[in-house]
Amino acid sequence: MSRFGNIGHRLYTGEVSFDFVGRRRLWTIISGVILVAAIFGLTVRGLNLGIEFKGGDIYTITKPGVTVSQAQKAANDLTGDSSSLVQTASSSNGQQILIQISSAEKVDPTKGQAALTQSLGLSQNQISTQSLSASWGHDISQKALYGLIAFMVLVTAYLAFAFEWRLAVGALVALLHDLVITVGVYALVGFEVTSGTVIGFLTILGYSLYDTVVVFDGLKAATNKLTKQNKMTYSDAANASLNSTLVRSINTSVLALLPVAALLFIGGGLLGAGVLNDISLALFIGLTAGAYSSICVATPMVAWLQEKRPEYMELARKVKQRRAAEAKAAAEGRTLEDEVPQEVTVPAPTGGPRNQPVNRTRNERRSSGGRR
CATH class of the missing domain: 3.30.70 (Alpha-Beta Plaits)
Structure with missing residues (x-):
């Protein structure tokens, strides 16, 4: 445990870093494959609706x-x-x-x-x-859909106000990512969808958003006044922020999964509690997908959107120039600090003030000449 805490401290201080943002193409491929499989299961096999929905x-x-x-x-x-x-x-x-x-x-x-x-x-x-009656399940599904739409509208407004719209887009994409994967797993495996499953689906929304907002809060602090330097791009700062909150995200996910796993395997498996089994199964799949999306989906997408902005494109150009200059200086055995010109100090005059000639008029000059 102490070793894990030491790794967490090194991640927080930047001594150790995993390039999550730089590998966004890899995460896109992985998520794309999972989402394609989930959508395939939904369109081909469909959901195994329980008796509450079929009657x-x-x-x-x-x-x-x-x-x-x-x-x-x-x-x-x-x-x-x-x-x-x-x-x-x-x-x-x-x-x-x-x-x-x-x-x-x-x-x-x-x-x-x-x-x-x-x-x-x-x-x-x-x-x-x-x-x-099948109408009961239809009413529950309709109300759940209305709740989902209202939730997403409010979340988008809050994130756009608290952060900005690009972070709101990243959070919503991660949220939809988790929901589609969870529903797709149900379709592929053939798990029965009951009213408890719908409750589990809606509960996923809150947790997935919470974990993403924790990461975004650190990201907002790390990128404040970022354009006033030329050592880090937005992706570099986002990756450093993500690494600093990585252990916290893992701890939060593990602590959330432990009681859900107890409900799933003990409450549902051993005791045969059907409703607990339905809710905990949806939560277990959704929480696992949420832990992945908050790290590998939301932040890399925000970094990609932010680096399309002109100021961050200019920052990336400055960082690239600085790193090229540093590499050239290192190859020549010097540092960039050696090239910074020393500030020239102009010595103050040691004597007193010079006597300036008096500006006299023509009449004064004539009168003085006559006295001589």
Whole structure:
């Protein structure tokens, strides 16, 4: 741990530096490949929407001793295929088995409950049915979309006011990058999208933006009055700022991922908590993508946009000239300081003030000549 702290101190002071900004082409290629795969999954495979979005019936079985395989077989016999979803969940009454049958199967809820009761040997109080309409999921999706649009408008206005519009563009690109990757992973792997997943998607927005703003705050301080020198370009200053906050970004990401991983692998995996599993899975993917984008996407994009400005283009030209002069001086075994001319000091006069001739008029000169 002390070694990691030493590396963090060396990063902060600039003794060690990773060229994140200079490798923006590499990060663009990596992000581009991931985004293409994510968009391919969305367009070709699509999202595996849960029963909240498609509509259907949920049968809850509370009888002890019923296994998932037995419930799955009974559901398959009821629908005539394997489209039904069977999950386990924990409640205050103990372990439960949930059977989800889509409305596309056209199974009457009353007949479905009777068939499952007979197949699994259940009593009337050991099974319950809940019917969901597809309109509920549509309303949730619509409200989530409105919330996303309002969030992005407010974030853009805030970042443009607190920083400037180029930093706002970088933050929004990183934010969309994280959302598309998270949704694309769901499409590629086939994870079910539920209402808990939507909550996880919206939660990603806040964290991704927080991590990016932390980096941008250091960037703003590092590039203040940057054009008054000729040793660093904007990309150099941005990279130095990014390295100084790198350990903080990593620590923040790790501390955020640890409880999410506990929810995902312990709460969802071992305890069978379905809602926790849906939320934590979206958070885990989104937080990982957010940690990457705040370092490798947002800041390199801002540096690219800023160096299109005339003042930073002129700064880059001055830095290039200085570095060429330094390289030439180093090859000749001297430094640029040797070429700086010494300031010439003009010695003050040692004598008193000289007597200046008196400017006399013509009449005065004639009168003085007559007296002589």
